[in-house]
Amino acid sequence: MYIEDNKQERLRLLIHSFFQEHSCDELIDMLYTVYRGWALQVSIKVDRDERLRILMCYSDLKEFLEEFRELYVPEVTVVESPPEDPF
Numbered sequence: 069m070y071i072e073d074n075k076q077e078r079l080r081l082l083i084h085s086f087f088q089e090h091s092c093d094e095l096i097d098m099l100y101t102v103y104r105g106w107a108l109q110v111s112i113k114v115d116r117d118e119r120l121r122i123l124m125c126y127s128d129l130k131e132f133l134e135e136f137r138e139l140y141v142p143e144v145t146v147v148e149s150p151p152e153d154p155f
Contacts, residue, residue: 092137096134099126099129103123107119
């Protein structure tokens, strides 16, 4: 049980630190930049199914980030240290 709690805490910290470094708006802008760069460079060279797959992934990621922005409220965790032993 402790290992699972540890993994969940690590995941929570990873998500929290990631979104401290990058705002959802910034990520959405960067996602569009990556998609646009891909589309300009290789979209002519790949087949229709591949273009559609990438477009759907872009749309899904954008929607995910927009929803995440509305739902994510970072928790502030205060870890209480045990009282110091005077002896």
